[in-house]
Amino acid sequence: MRIKRSVLLTVIGLLLTTNILTLIFSGKGEGKNTESVASIDGKDITREEWLHSLEDKYGKEELKALINRKVMDRLALKYDISVSQKEIDREFAMIQSAYNVFDEGNLQDEKDIKSQIKADLLLEKLLTKDVEISDKELKKYYEQNERLYTIPKMVKLKQIQVPDQSEADQILKELKDGSSFEALAMEKSTDQKTAPLGGDLGYIPDDGNILTQEAKAEVDTLSKGEWSKPVPSDDGYLIYFVEDTIKKNHYSFKQVKEQIRRKIALEQVESPMRAESFWDELDVDWYYGKDQTK
Known part of the structure; x- marks a missing residue:
């Protein structure tokens, strides 16, 4: 694939x-x-x-x-x-x-x-x-490319960026009162890339370098459906929301054997x-x- x-x-x-x-x-x-x-x-x-x-x-x-x-x-x-x-x-x-x-x-x-x-x-x-591809050839490919079949822990995040602490506190108040995180991001976030997308950052791998250490430490404490306290950034403060999580996973040869067969077969x-x-x-x-x- x-x-x-x-x-x-x-x-x-x-x-x-x-x-x-x-x-x-x-x-x-x-x-x-x-x-x-x-x-x-x-x-x-x-x-x-x-x-x-x-x-x-x-x-x-x-x-x-x-x-x-x-x-x-x-x-x-x-x-x-x-x-x-x-x-x-x-x-x-x-x-x-x-x-x-x-x-x-x-x-x-x-x-x-x-x-x-x-x-x-x-x-x-x-x-x-x-x-038809022999099991020997399939196994050889898997062993040579095993890293491709390891999925890191990932978190699907949204964010709201605001310029100061008082605005961040106001966002938290509105969230606690039942406001939609996505709607608030579109209305009040100052980040031009993510605001039109409802704050969507997509899936962030645990071993990536997208988040600062402080932000990562805060996000690691959250469960699905929870938002963070304000995290300082170069442009003010960020509030994160965990929309989904994917656990770290390693696929065995048996699990991906057919996928490997198709990949090799497509080349033929x-x-x-x-x-x-x-x-x-x-x-x-x-x-x-x-x-x-x-």
């Missing part, structure tokens, strides 16, 4: 596009295509013009994504292939430990990421279903890692023609 930050961003972008198109096209109806959605110097832009523009820009990719979802579902039934929640959670934990230094590009919706992980695992299984498979590789098998025909699958 090899999901990079850029891929995650693309995934979320496509998901957002899907939602937008669904909302827009669900509004289509008799007489609606000629209604005005904007005007320039008194001249209207009609809903029909708008929809044509959206179809030209997003239509092909959205139709391809829809076909691919249907293709994967059909093939999963045909070959009796499934992806367990345990597999998805393991891949998600490994992605978080591999890529989660603070970066807005990583702070994506967990549900969407796990949905993409499931789709990618299913595709990997389909592409490699007929490839000639077909590109795309759902379109299976279109011929299911005799897919679409609006853009046989030569337009790329």
